[in-house]
Amino acid sequence: MSLPAPARDSAPAAALHVTDLTVTYNEVPALDAVDLTLDSGLICGLIGVNGSGKSTLFKTLMGLVEPQAGSIALFGMPHRQARRSGLVAYMPQAEDVDWNFPVSVNDVVAMGRYGHLGATRRLRQADHAAVGAALEKVGLESLRKRQIGELSGGQRKRAFIARSIAQEAQLLLLDEPFAGVDRSSEATMTVLLKELRDEGRSVLVSTHNLAGIPELCDTAVLLHQRVLAHGTPADVLTSENLARAFGTMGSDN
Amino acid sequence: MDILPWLTEPLQYGFLTRALLVTLAAAVVSAVLSCWLILMGWSLMGDAVSHAVLPGVALAYIVGIPFSIGAFIFGAGAVALIGAVRATTKLKPDTVIGVVFTALFAAGLAIVSSTPAQVDLMHILFGNVLGVTSSELWQVLILGAVTLAVVLFKRRDLTLLAFDRTHAHVIGLNTRFLSALLLGLLALSVVVGLQAVGIILVVAMLITPGATAFLLTRSFDHMLVLAVGITVAAAVAGVYASYYLDISTGAAVVLSQSLVFTAVYLFARPNGLLWQQRRRRIRRRRTAAAPPPPTRAASSTTAAAPLGKS
Ligand SMILES: Nc1ncnc2c1ncn2[C@@H]1O[C@H](COP(=O)(O)OP(=O)(O)OP(=O)(O)O)[C@@H](O)[C@H]1O
Ligand SMILES: [Mg+2]
Numbered sequence: 001m002s003l004p005a006p007a008r009d010s011a012p013a014a015a016l017h018v019t020d021l022t023v024t025y026n027e028v029p030a031l032d033a034v035d036l037t038l039d040s041g042l043i044c045g046l047i048g049v050n051g052s053g054k055s056t057l058f059k060t061l062m063g064l065v066e067p068q069a070g071s072i073a074l075f076g077m078p079h080r081q082a083r084r085s086g087l088v089a090y091m092p093q094a095e096d097v098d099w100n101f102p103v104s105v106n107d108v109v110a111m112g113r114y115g116h117l118g119a120t121r122r123l124r125q126a127d128h129a130a131v132g133a134a135l136e137k138v139g140l141e142s143l144r145k146r147q148i149g150e151l152s153g154g155q156r157k158r159a160f161i162a163r164s165i166a167q168e169a170q171l172l173l174l175d176e177p178f179a180g181v182d183r184s185s186e187a188t189m190t191v192l193l194k195e196l197r198d199e200g201r202s203v204l205v206s207t208h209n210l211a212g213i214p215e216l217c218d219t220a221v222l223l224h225q226r227v228l229a230h231g232t233p234a235d236v237l238t239s240e241n242l243a244r245a246f247g248t249m250g251s252d253n
Numbered sequence: 254m255d256i257l258p259w260l261t262e263p264l265q266y267g268f269l270t271r272a273l274l275v276t277l278a279a280a281v282v283s284a285v286l287s288c289w290l291i292l293m294g295w296s297l298m299g300d301a302v303s304h305a306v307l308p309g310v311a312l313a314y315i316v317g318i319p320f321s322i323g324a325f326i327f328g329a330g331a332v333a334l335i336g337a338v339r340a341t342t343k344l345k346p347d348t349v350i351g352v353v354f355t356a357l358f359a360a361g362l363a364i365v366s367s368t369p370a371q372v373d374l375m376h377i378l379f380g381n382v383l384g385v386t387s388s389e390l391w392q393v394l395i396l397g398a399v400t401l402a403v404v405l406f407k408r409r410d411l412t413l414l415a416f417d418r419t420h421a422h423v424i425g426l427n428t429r430f431l432s433a434l435l436l437g438l439l440a441l442s443v444v445v446g447l448q449a450v451g452i453i454l455v456v457a458m459l460i461t462p463g464a465t466a467f468l469l470t471r472s473f474d475h476m477l478v479l480a481v482g483i484t485v486a487a488a489v490a491g492v493y494a495s496y497y498l499d500i501s502t503g504a505a506v507v508l509s510q511s512l513v514f515t516a517v518y519l520f521a522r523p524n525g526l527l528w529q530q531r532r533r534r535i536r537r538r539r540t541a542a543a544p545p546p547p548t549r550a551a552s553s554t555t556a557a558a559p560l561g562k563s
Pocket of ligand 1: 028030050051052053055056057
């Protein structure tokens with residue numbers, strides 16, 4: 001079903017290329033020699049039990065956690081360089097955001113432009129246009145003046161997606177974006193993420209909603225410290241694989 | 254009664270004009286910085302830095318160098334020490350802050366008490382704005398201008414840091430540098446505020462203005478403007494009150510800020526306490542006055558009675 005999207009000029013084939021990635025917290029392994037390659041222009045679902053290392057993988061990709069071993073290349077670059085080029089975007093989990101912070105929806109989306117701006121981060125005409133276009137794309141144009149906490153849960157997620165659109169990021173890292181989001185908001189976000197994918201962006205999304213994976217994702221990765229399976233959702237979500245990944249739940253602590 | 258002579262009378266004294274200028278400079282700088290500090294959750298850090306400068310100020314007086322150099326060295330040193338201990342233990346931030354600043358404050362007290370009377374502890378602790386010399390005035394004005402210029406130049410990055418540090422990191426900003434910058438600016442504004450209100454109360458200048466403005470608006474730019482406006486007004490009122498009522502200038506300035514906070518907390522629309530209660534009263538009266546819904550009799554017999562409850 002999912003033919004690999006044509007590689008963009010700016011982006012070499014692999015959005016993400018991880019080899020032998022090992023992360024341990026105080027001698028407890030969270031990631032153990034993970035090898036993973038994601039072609040660009042695809043949505044990849046990351047699944048695994050609680051504590052299987054999904055958030056750790058995101059943090060390591062962003063350079064927030066230092067790996068003990070292994071290497072990371074994003075679009076063929078070290079993560080630091082990829083971040084500086086504005087290629088990577090991250091959607092914070094709802095509980096990590098101060099919803100009373102005095103910023104408007106527009107301000108939040110404008111923060112996506114900061115990497116492209118001069119030292120004072122003053123927005124130019126083109127940046128305002130990019131912010132407006134991003135808001136329109138996610139359907140929050142009419143709510144742009146609202147304080148960020150005055151949005152519903154689903155609208156808040158879309159505001160942060162708009163921020164990564166304004167950023168023109170090519171790799172979107174979404175850690176459990178569907179947690180606490182109702183069915184219809186999830187459907188709206190699924191459509192939105194697929195539109196972004198069709199524009200050539202790559203998406204890595206962790207989720208506990210296995211039922212939503214075939215609809216949303218082109219590929220899926222089953223993680224449990226190591227990569228247990230990687231392929232199309234149909235290949236990965238077999239009962240045998242799921243038993244391997246989720247059946248071990250009781251024994252891992 | 255004519256208001257003009259009343260206003261100008263204190264200003265014929267050079268020391269009072271200097272006091273007013275120092276207080277105004279401190280008010281503006283700390284008001285601006287307080288907006289970021291309260292959003293970062295760094296109020297306690299302000300308290301820590303202000304107490305930790307005591308040994309620096311005492312040593313500066315003893316050695317005979319400008320007090321602001323000693324104060325800044327110890328303020329920045331305290332911040333670095335807190336950061337180092339936090340990075341190497343699993344203690345909670347407020348614990349580390351508490352351990353470090355009390356140690357430095359005690360060291361300061363020890364230094365002051367072991368030296369002859371040349372250092373006036375009361376002046377350091379509670380400010381001596383009426384005794385400010387013109388060289389001290391210049392120190393405050395220059396440091397204040399530098400702090401303000403840097404903060405305003407970097408204001409968008411600092412706001413992003415306070416709102417979403419991970420995003421700042423992911424788009425390639427140096428978040429460690431920005432945190433260090435904000436802490437350095439915090440130390441500078443403590444130095445600026447020290448002369449006006451003293452070590453003990455300078456933290457009020459770094460918290461109350463931002464807190465007051467936060468209650469009034471949901472836009473950061475408005476918050477900055479409101480914090481400065483309120484604080485300047487409170488500072489002027491405080492200096493005049495201290496002249497005419499003969500009370501400590503530092504205390505009068507901080508008290509007038511606290512009075513504004515209290516007024517905003519109680520009366521501001523729409524979120525002041527009194528308005529909240531008024532809305533609650535009206536809602537209750539409306540529910541009581543509303544005619545009973547037709548389904549009430551039927552629904553009260555069933556377990557799920559959404560209409561009967563409302
Ligand atoms: N800061 C930390 N210090 C120590 N151990 C940690 C830390 N963060 C995570 N871990 C451990 O690393 C392992 C992987 O955690 P991680 O948060 O990556 O899992 P996850 O797949 O995101 O789980 P969830 O589905 O619950 O979000 C877990 O065993 C966890 O206990
Ligand atoms: Mg997680």
